[in-house]
Amino acid sequence: MEIFDYDNILLLPRKCRVESRSECDAGVELGGRKFRLPVVPANMKTVVDEKICAWLAQNNYFYVMHRFDLDNVQFTRDMKAKGLYASISLGVKQADYATVDTFVKEGLVPEYITIDIAHGHADSVRDMIIYLKKHLPASFVIAGNVATPEAVIDLENWGADATKVGVGPGKVCITKLKTGFGTGGWQLSALKWCARVATKPIIADGGIRSHGDIAKSIRFGASMVMIGSLFAGHEESPGKTVEVDGALFKEYYGSASDFNKGEYKHVEGKRILEPIKGKLAETLVEMEQDVQSSISYAGGKKLMDIRKVNYVTLGGDNAGEHLLM
Ligand SMILES: NC(=O)C1=CN([C@@H]2O[C@H](COP(=O)(O)OP(=O)(O)OC[C@H]3O[C@@H](n4cnc5c(N)ncnc54)[C@H](OP(=O)(O)O)[C@@H]3O)[C@@H](O)[C@H]2O)C=CC1
Numbered sequence: 001m002e003i004f005d006y007d008n009i010l011l012l013p014r015k016c017r018v019e020s021r022s023e024c025d026a027g028v029e030l031g032g033r034k035f036r037l038p039v040v041p042a043n044m045k046t047v048v049d050e051k052i053c054a055w056l057a058q059n060n061y062f063y064v065m066h067r068f069d070l071d072n073v074q075f076t077r078d079m080k081a082k083g084l085y086a087s088i089s090l091g092v093k094q095a096d097y098a099t100v101d102t103f104v105k106e107g108l109v110p111e112y113i114t115i116d117i118a119h120g121h122a123d124s125v126r127d128m129i130i131y132l133k134k135h136l137p138a139s140f141v142i143a144g145n146v147a148t149p150e151a152v153i154d155l156e157n158w159g160a161d162a163t164k165v166g167v168g169p170g171k172v173c174i175t176k177l178k179t180g181f182g183t184g185g186w187q188l189s190a191l192k193w194c195a196r197v198a199t200k201p202i203i204a205d206g207g208i209r210s211h212g213d214i215a216k217s218i219r220f221g222a223s224m225v226m227i228g229s230l231f232a233g234h235e236e237s238p239g240k241t242v243e244v245d246g247a248l249f250k251e252y253y254g255s256a257s258d259f260n261k262g263e264y265k266h267v268e269g270k271r272i273l274e275p276i277k278g279k280l281a282e283t284l285v286e287m288e289q290d291v292q293s294s295i296s297y298a299g300g301k302k303l304m305d306i307r308k309v310n311y312v313t314l315g316g317d318n319a320g321e322h323l324l325m
């Protein structure tokens, strides 16, 4: 198997078919809705909050609310009261089953439910998918996180409508160091490997460091890309603002860090400071323009045209040109 990551791949342009990049449509469909961008801010406490999620929904972006210190039912009620879709996260514990039961009792149906645990290739995830499909059959279920084709096949067979791929490539992740496992350092080729067997959408999760990595993810099989660090340092970001030598930063910590958990137990995440980088809306517009440019370099007009391009690997044993024949 070929091993590579975002840094040692470049996509090869094809003849341009548009007169302006504005003709390129960066939108993507997921779960029956069309979103402006194939990008979703990570469901983490220092990345999204209720206000940001409502704004994203109002502006045709996909969001997944985090599941920490949050009343998922109240969140869903609030979103519906504003006429917005609800997209929540669930774990696999008793309290998560109780949340599902409350939804059923109230006749409340979140449009999207993301089952989000560290090691998503697990019977606990299978059981939750089956429970959701039985009790909230209209919800679109995303399940993860996983790292292998076997896991993608299992999650799809258990009933997941989409899978989330990425164990350990995140910027505040220390899974690789603490456990010796994961896709940290080869997330893009892990995505390619998983996409070969996937019959449903994949959300590539973690490791995005520049906007061009979005196009690379799409090329290797993602339908959507989940991003934490690039969103964490905005003026609206929920992380605490910290001043260091006169410069302003926002804190960004892992969901499996002691900062999120409130205790040092099975810690697989750390806390860092991200320089404050302006407004979220401006970054999203820039991302959309960059994805439109990617589509134009791909010689296309729509997002999935990026899948048609050849690529080169830079450096290492696998260096060379990879042509689609
Ligand atoms: N994408 C990634 O690489 C990673 C992401 N995270 C994020 O951190 C958050 C917290 O994750 P998590 O701790 O799973 O959530 P939870 O604390 O909700 O744990 C979920 C359940 O899975 C069990 N569990 C967790 N890890 C393992 C494992 N390696 N093997 C067997 N069982 C396990 C837990 O039991 P017990 O705690 O008793 O073991 C618990 O019952 C999530 O949002 C997750 O996505 C965390 C690590 C890696």
Ligand SMILES: Nc1nc2c(ncn2[C@@H]2O[C@H](COP(=O)(O)O)[C@@H](O)[C@H]2O)c(=O)[nH]1
Binding pocket: 042, 043, 044, 145, 166, 167, 168, 169, 170, 171, 172, 173, 174, 175, 205, 206, 207, 208, 226, 227, 228, 229, 230, 253, 254, 255, 256, 257, 268, 269, 270
């Ligand atoms: N191993 C861990 N991974 C984590 C933790 N908290 C979140 N995450 C994952 O990272 C991505 C975001 O990655 P980024 O490179 O864009 O910053 C997020 O969506 C989770 O999948 C954690 O504590 N440990």
